[in-house]
Amino acid sequence: GLDTGDIIDIVETDxxxxxxxxxxxxxxxxxxGETIVPVLTRWVNGxxxxxxxxxxxxxxxxKITKEMGQIDWS
Structure with missing residues (x-):
């Protein structure tokens, strides 16, 4: 599925x-961008x-369909 893999890092922001x-x-x-290089370095180093x-x-x-994006302007 989408986004079902293991977690290797978490960064929280408000x-x-x-x-x-x-x-x-x-x-x-x-x-x-600021997070990926340090995380990959730690991953490669085990x-x-x-x-x-x-x-x-x-x-x-x-599932979202194309029709769900239509706006009824009436």
Whole structure:
């Protein structure tokens, strides 16, 4: 499934007051870029123990279709 692999690192960040989706996306992209090299270095050096995700905490939804994106302007 999507995003079902083991966890090798977690970085938490707050959603700032008034922050737009675009601003959050940009900030998370920078955070990911800052995080990936140290994490991969630790992984290659065998310093990370992967943690399986808790499947009981998973949420599920129906497949999103193109029709669901249509707006009824009437």
């Amino acid at each position: 959603i700032l007051p008034g922050e737009t989706t675009g601003q959050l996306f940009e900030r998370m992209a920078v955070l990911g 310093e990370i123990v992967a943690t399986p995700q808790d499947d009981t905490m998973a949420t599920h939804t129906a």
